[in-house]
Amino acid sequence: MMFPNLFSPLKIGTVEVKNRISFQPHLTNFAVDCLPSERHMYYWGERAKGGAGLIITEEMSVHPTDRAYEKLIDVYHAEVLPGFKKITDYVHQYDTKIFAQVNHNGQQCDGMISRLPVWAPSPVPDILFRETPKEMEPEDIEEVARYFHRSAIHVREGGFDGIEIQFGHSSLARQFLSPLTNHRSDEFGGSLENRMRAPLKFISAVRKAVGNDFTLGIRMCADEMIPGGLDLGQVQEIGAIFEASGLIDFMDLSIATFYNLYLVEGSMHTPLGYTIPLAAGMREKLKLPVFCTGRINDPVMAEKVLAAGQADMIGMCRGLICDPFLPKKAFEGRMDDIRYCVADNQGCIGRMGVNKLLGCIQNPAVGLEKEWGEGTLEKAAVKKKVFVVGGGPGGMWAAKMAGRRGHNVTLFDRNEALGGQILTAMKGSGRDEFGVIIRNEKEQVTKAGAQVKLGVEVTTEQVLAEKPDVVIIATGSQPKQYPVGGADGPSVYNVWQVLNGQAQVGEKVCLIDYDGHHRATSTAEFLADQGKTVHIITSSLFVGAELGPTQDLYLSRQRLLKKGVSFTPDIAVMEVGGETGAKNIKGFNVYNNVWDEWGPFDSIVLAMGQKSDDSLYTSLKGKVPELYRIGDSVAPRKVDMAIWEGHKIGREI
Amino acid sequence: MHNNKLDILVLLRETSDPRPPARVTTRGAAISDRGLRRVPNPADLAALEEALLLKDNLGARVTVLAIGPERLDDTIRLAFSMGADRGIRFWDHGLEGSDAVADARVLARITKILVPDLVCTGSRMADRGDEPVPALAAAAVGMPCISAAVSFTPKNEWVEAERKSDRGARQTVSAPFPCTVLFEEVRDPRYPSIEAVTQSLNVPIETWDLAQLGLPFWEIGAAGAYLAVADYGVPRPDPVRVVTPDPKLPAFERILSLLSGGIKAREGKLNTLSLDDTAAGILRIFSEEGLLVERA
Ligand SMILES: Cc1cc2nc3c(=O)[nH]c(=O)nc-3n(C[C@H](O)[C@H](O)[C@H](O)COP(=O)(O)O)c2cc1C
Numbered sequence: 001m002m003f004p005n006l007f008s009p010l011k012i013g014t015v016e017v018k019n020r021i022s023f024q025p026h027l028t029n030f031a032v033d034c035l036p037s038e039r040h041m042y043y044w045g046e047r048a049k050g051g052a053g054l055i056i057t058e059e060m061s062v063h064p065t066d067r068a069y070e071k072l073i074d075v076y077h078a079e080v081l082p083g084f085k086k087i088t089d090y091v092h093q094y095d096t097k098i099f100a101q102v103n104h105n106g107q108q109c110d111g112m113i114s115r116l117p118v119w120a121p122s123p124v125p126d127i128l129f130r131e132t133p134k135e136m137e138p139e140d141i142e143e144v145a146r147y148f149h150r151s152a153i154h155v156r157e158g159g160f161d162g163i164e165i166q167f168g169h170s171s172l173a174r175q176f177l178s179p180l181t182n183h184r185s186d187e188f189g190g191s192l193e194n195r196m197r198a199p200l201k202f203i204s205a206v207r208k209a210v211g212n213d214f215t216l217g218i219r220m221c222a223d224e225m226i227p228g229g230l231d232l233g234q235v236q237e238i239g240a241i242f243e244a245s246g247l248i249d250f251m252d253l254s255i256a257t258f259y260n261l262y263l264v265e266g267s268m269h270t271p272l273g274y275t276i277p278l279a280a281g282m283r284e285k286l287k288l289p290v291f292c293t294g295r296i297n298d299p300v301m302a303e304k305v306l307a308a309g310q311a312d313m314i315g316m317c318r319g320l321i322c323d324p325f326l327p328k329k330a331f332e333g334r335m336d337d338i339r340y341c342v343a344d345n346q347g348c349i350g351r352m353g354v355n356k357l358l359g360c361i362q363n364p365a366v367g368l369e370k371e372w373g374e375g376t377l378e379k380a381a382v383k384k385k386v387f388v389v390g391g392g393p394g395g396m397w398a399a400k401m402a403g404r405r406g407h408n409v410t411l412f413d414r415n416e417a418l419g420g421q422i423l424t425a426m427k428g429s430g431r432d433e434f435g436v437i438i439r440n441e442k443e444q445v446t447k448a449g450a451q452v453k454l455g456v457e458v459t460t461e462q463v464l465a466e467k468p469d470v471v472i473i474a475t476g477s478q479p480k481q482y483p484v485g486g487a488d489g490p491s492v493y494n495v496w497q498v499l500n501g502q503a504q505v506g507e508k509v510c511l512i513d514y515d516g517h518h519r520a521t522s523t524a525e526f527l528a529d530q531g532k533t534v535h536i537i538t539s540s541l542f543v544g545a546e547l548g549p550t551q552d553l554y555l556s557r558q559r560l561l562k563k564g565v566s567f568t569p570d571i572a573v574m575e576v577g578g579e580t581g582a583k584n585i586k587g588f589n590v591y592n593n594v595w596d597e598w599g600p601f602d603s604i605v606l607a608m609g610q611k612s613d614d615s616l617y618t619s620l621k622g623k624v625p626e627l628y629r630i631g632d633s634v635a636p637r638k639v640d641m642a643i644w645e646g647h648k649i650g651r652e653i
Numbered sequence: 654m655h656n657n658k659l660d661i662l663v664l665l666r667e668t669s670d671p672r673p674p675a676r677v678t679t680r681g682a683a684i685s686d687r688g689l690r691r692v693p694n695p696a697d698l699a700a701l702e703e704a705l706l707l708k709d710n711l712g713a714r715v716t717v718l719a720i721g722p723e724r725l726d727d728t729i730r731l732a733f734s735m736g737a738d739r740g741i742r743f744w745d746h747g748l749e750g751s752d753a754v755a756d757a758r759v760l761a762r763i764t765k766i767l768v769p770d771l772v773c774t775g776s777r778m779a780d781r782g783d784e785p786v787p788a789l790a791a792a793a794v795g796m797p798c799i800s801a802a803v804s805f806t807p808k809n810e811w812v813e814a815e816r817k818s819d820r821g822a823r824q825t826v827s828a829p830f831p832c833t834v835l836f837e838e839v840r841d842p843r844y845p846s847i848e849a850v851t852q853s854l855n856v857p858i859e860t861w862d863l864a865q866l867g868l869p870f871w872e873i874g875a876a877g878a879y880l881a882v883a884d885y886g887v888p889r890p891d892p893v894r895v896v897t898p899d900p901k902l903p904a905f906e907r908i909l910s911l912l913s914g915g916i917k918a919r920e921g922k923l924n925t926l927s928l929d930d931t932a933a934g935i936l937r938i939f940s941e942e943g944l945l946v947e948r949a
């Protein structure tokens with residue numbers, strides 16, 4: 001056994017959890033009519049099948065004023081019971097425990113959805129939702145406590161093994177505890193004792209509802225990380241009081257608030273296990289089981305944290321969104337087969353932030369476990385000879401899935417290594433973890449029985465001579481050759497040339513950003529890291545316009561500013577290049593249409609879009625029995641769609 | 654005292670090196686053998702040394718007793734090489750699952766058979782601390798028992814011993830022979846010579862079994878135990894201290910410290926200065942910290 005601590009049982013309250021892996025609470029947008037759905041059942045069921053000891057559900061809404069997102073489960077309605085029973089029965093088949101997270105988001109809510117005033121301790125608007133709340137009257141506090149009580153009864157009757165109350169980054173309870181959001185002068189504000197009064201009411205209401213023989217815990221924000229907010233020292237004190245109250249059985253932890261949401265779901269620019277010091281700090285003061293969550297996505301690190309006594313339970317959220325079977329694989333010592341989350345945040349938070357169903361760039365089956373989950377892949381009825389051209393993420397997935405179904409698959413790539421555009425993207429500053437996607441798939445392709453041929457530029461003649469039954473084109477895309485006037489001039493490069501070291505970039509560089517994503521910003525950082533003076537001109541309102549949903553914007557801009565990068569927004573660039581020493585960028589402001597010029601720059605780097613590489617597709621069209629095109633070779637998009645389409649075609653042929 | 658020569662029985666037990674962490678077996682019923690380093694209990698060896706010193710000075714006959722499986726022969730041979738005269742190992746599979754009371758029956762029985770003037774062993778086990786078996790056995794045979802002894806002097810008809818008492822105090826007690834003395838780990842056991850070690854290999858070890866003790870099987874081991882083990886586990890480990898964010902730091906610095914790959918302990922400063930400047934610098938730091946009082 002490689003991980004004796006990770007796979008040792010733990011008693012939490014009245015339940016015994018078989019191992020120390022908890023699938024942490026997270027929104028999914030899977031609710032239908034504010035009720036639990038079949039999608040939920042299969043989604044959580046897949047993680048139970050995958051060996052997680054504990055599952056904590058997404059946050060469920062306890063009161064009508066708590067409407068932060070449209071698709072929350074309204075746990076205060078008794079109609080949730082049939083759905084709950086189905087879910088808990090399904091999960092219990094796999095010897096996994098399941099707790100329900102209940103929450104009122106307080107000021108972190110959207111009155112546009114509920115069409116009710118937002119409730120909070122004080123009329124302080126949240127940074128994200130920006131709505132001035134109604135200061136809760138004592139009756140309102142009582143009402144919320146009553147709704148907590150009612151909701152907890154549904155949780156217990158629904159067959160859950162425990163209940164967790166959200167006191168973390170997005171919660172009314174935290175807003176009461178924190179001097180930052182609680183400005184009251186009555187018995188619910190001011191001193192610590194007063195600030196704890198409402199949260200304690202919520203806990204007692206839940207305890208009363210579930211009784212003493214049911215597991216109850218809170219998810220506490222260990223440090224708000226904002227001036228004037230709660231810090232670890234205060235939270236240790238608060239935690240000790242909650243523990244002493246005897247009302248709770250465990251202490252789950254989260255970090256930060258919406259002021260610094262990028263700390264809640266740390267991206268790949270955040271160190272692995274970044275919250276360990278906070279968990280260790282809490283555990284030092286408490287006897288209750290303490291959870292640690294935050295970029296602990298591999299069993300080795302999890303084992304270390306447990307062995308060092310820094311936490312009693314390891315929370316994994318994205319790690320298991322990406323690979324539901326991580327616990328099982330770790331238990332069986334199949335480390336090579338684990339698909340590690342790369343903390344790009346595109347598929348999970350990126351989609352959640354814009355109100356889409358939860359997804360994962362590396363796991364197309366998220367939310368589609370019923371259709372695509374473990375055990376749904378069927379052997380192909382007819383064994384075909386399949387050529388996949390292009391070994392990027394899309395091609396690797398197509399080859400893997402087709403190979404697993406028993407087809408005779410050959411995967412070609414013109415480079416000497418698999419990975420396609422990821423090989424370039426991972427060279428951007430701080431983006432190396434993106435390369436883990438290649439590590440995750442490379443071995444699976446050969447394990448699926450596909451043959452890999454590298455360094456081969458596949459030609460039409462070659463394909464026709466070898467007579468495959470199916471050809472899948474996954475040739476990707478390339479930077480546009482001529483996106484703007486003067487792009488072919490001297491000292492004008494695209495981001496690929498820069499990242500791959502094929503450009504002689506001068507000291508003073510201008511990067512034209514029509515991308516808004518890492519392609520532009522990580523290249524700018526890459527150049528600044530080399531000591532160059534970088535200026536970015538973008539057509540958007542601000543640099544990094546696409547980085548918001550993935551929580552990359554804040555740190556990305558912080559780093560750019562620290563590295564001395566300067567910005568000009570709102571500009572449509574019309575021409576680049578010209579005589580040396582002259583102002584060599586021309587364009588106009590997209591709002592007032594006034595023309596201007598910038599420069600001189602020694603080099604110009606263009607992030608101005610990609611063009612599909614579809615030449616092989618076009619020339620094979622009509623000449624082979626089955627021809628498909630996936631990923632960027634259809635239309636240049638992001639890695640999620642390449643993998644999605646690779647997976648899908650691999651299942652269908 | 655027979656023939657004016659003390660007859661001493663020394664009980665030698667094995668313990669495990671307490672430094673590597675213990676792991677519970679997957680079944681959850683015992684400590685896993687893996688990674689355990691078994692060693693003779695240091696306090697028992699100190700008791701043996703005490704007995705051997707008596708032998709050197711006054712003449713005594715030292716018998717060592719080990720209760721356990723064959724691997725304990727090594728401990729007995731070590732005792733031979735140090736100077737013990739006789740070695741007995743008792744073992745019966747029925748001893749497993751025992752508790753202190755059942756084990757004490759065995760020791761008491763052996764004491765009754767051997768009738769020593771003194772029973773010596775360590776006061777504590779290195780891995781788990783106090784161990785009541787020798788004291789219970791003494792009670793069972795009606796012997797006095799001196800625990801936590803740090804020194805020991807035999808007089809004519811009685812023994813005198815100094816033992817640890819409250820808050821570092823020492824207490825001198827006396828007791829008549831025969832007597833049990835439990836020693837603190839106060840002496841380093843002697844280091845045997847090569848010849849002694851070689852010779853010890855040829856000395857026969859007596860192995861006793863249950864029949865020789867004449868104890869019924871239901872009085873020993875799990876059958877004779879009053880305690881039943883319901884649950885077995887290691888309590889949660891104490892955290893290995895990681896430096897937690899200093900709450901006195903401004904929030905943005907706390908964030909930076911988290912983002913910089915975990916929080917590092919505050920580092921010392923390294924200055925390379927001339928001797929005089931260094932001395933002046935140290936004096937300045939001392940006076941800033943209030944460690945120096947300036948003399949008028
Ligand atoms: C899409 C998404 C939604 C989340 N929603 C919640 C939530 O409703 N309640 C909560 O307590 N934490 C929520 N979290 C935070 C996670 O529980 C977890 O703390 C965070 O993702 C860091 O852990 P990880 O690095 O293992 O992913 C959410 C995380 C993600 C990715």
Ligand code: SF4
Nearest residue numbers: 341345347348360361
């Ligand atoms: S989308 Fe990215 S960050 Fe989110 S779970 Fe998948 S791999 Fe991890």
